[in-house]
Amino acid sequence: MNATLLDTLITPVVMLHDDLTLAYVNPEAMALCTQPYEAATPFFEVFPFSKQNADLAALLLRLSHALLEAQCSDILGCCLAGKKGRYTLRVTRLAPSMGLMVQIVVPQQAGAQRVSYFNISPVAMMWTDSHDIIQAVNPAFEAMFGYAQADLLGRTPAFLRDGLDEQTTLEAMWKAVVDEGHWKGEVHHRRQDGEVLTTQLSLSAISHDHCATTYLSFFTDISHHFEQIKQLKARAYQDYLTELPNRFALDDTIYELILTQSYFYLIFIDLGYFKQINDNYGHLVGDRLLHAVGQRLHQLDRAFVCRYGGDEFIVLLPISAQPSDVDTAFSSPFLIDGQAISVIAHKGVAQYPRDGYTSEALIRYADKSMYKMKSSGFRS
Known part of the structure; x- marks a missing residue:
């Protein structure tokens, strides 16, 4: 038997079949053995306990029949050949026909509470x-x-x-x-x-x-x-600032859409003049603005919104939607700490599978598209 938990106990534990032969001996009990043994060896051949004016084998056998399941009883004042001191054998009936658990309480633990490990474990x-x-x-x-x-x-x-x-x-x-x-x-x-x-x-x-x-x-x-x-895992897939999914979650979502959808849009968004907003209002306002932008984008119908990094966002839309739907998120100023801040958003659009078959290809295409529109002075 390989009972790993019982192997870790500092208490000597022996499992016996109803005929008092060995079923299992944990390492602490092995240290008390007086001879090598195999399974089915009689208990008292390996552990030669004795008790003055008592037949221990007969006593243990009577206990095996008398105890109800999960009950335990102590046999006090036992001596072990070759060892000093008196031991207590704490006998627990596991269940009918299930055998016995014998805890060998060593002399220095003689005052230990009289309960079975099975019951107090x-x-x-x-x-x-x-x-x-x-x-x-x-x-x-x-x-x-x-x-x-x-x-x-x-x-x-x-x-x-x-x-x-x-x-x-x-x-x-x-x-x-x-x-x-x-x-x-x-x-x-x-x-x-x-x-x-x-x-x-x-x-x-x-x-x-x-x-x-x-x-x-x-x-x-x-x-x-x-x-x-x-x-x-949830934290690993969430952007700490905007509470939106991050690029790890984006990769998983694109992969799932590729497996399940015939077409979809990927929209790359870059906030214009965001550095000037940080310079004019401070980074704390800039952080709150990013959060507010994310929340507006998140309200788009059937949209998956990700903060890609810095002031960049990516939105995934079903093919039944229109890329221009994201423009509504920037149609009115954002009120941040009493300041009304208008935001210019530059966007680039990629369509699966027309513009790429992988997340990397789609993001690259939408990013290049966004920079072309940005350089041409296009605004959303």
Whole structure:
């Protein structure tokens, strides 16, 4: 078994099948082993614990039958051959026919709170049987997904993915678990309230020759991480000054239009005498003017508006519109800090596919067209 989360614990943890043979031993527990072992080796052969006037094997077997799922009980005052001090064996029943979790509490931790890692783990955990039917979940799982354990027992985790297209991911997951015993990746799940969570799922198989395979899953909610990425991506595609899309967003939009539209216009706009506006009114007014220009252009029907850089804007229009529609944005002065500022706009027009087949070709054509009109004294 490759249970990566349990491997990181500083607490020795051993997973046992119902016949008290080993299913999994984490690295901290391996340090206490007295001999090499393989899966299905009896627990007390590898961990020769003893307790005065007690048959530990019989006691552990009785606990395996007496404990209810997710319940735990301590066996105090255990000695380990070759080691000093007394240990506590904290035994947790995972679910019927699912085996036991044994935490070995070392002497210096003898006063530790008497609860099972399964119950106090901040990581959501789920046990399923050989048919992937849920046998137990821990409180962290209940908190993450909003379900009580009683609502989950006897169901498969598939209902947590209702309406979510995860088939390709799940096929890859089960192939890896069958081939390698373990898989880790991103899977979407739905909470009881309908909210979709992006989770990092770690799934491990526990099996040996004479017992059916069972599965241990760890879930980590990474939805906030994806929300942060979404916000960063939005910022990366937005001009900070005008709040319009920037040239990265422009490239994506042109590419999409090329794939989906037969024709469209690309209009390159340059604001005339903008340097003089900055000199006369100050750069703060100039910045606010750029924002106001962007907002007026943004109000054009069916227009995609981008601040290309400096005082340059690019507008994409459907072929059913007219390039002259952009002139309305400059037909009246802009009121900035009480100042009425008239703006002259020079524009150049390119039409797809007549004037180019790529974003670079269309922008280059419209830019040259704009400079020809600018040099000839044309104004919008």
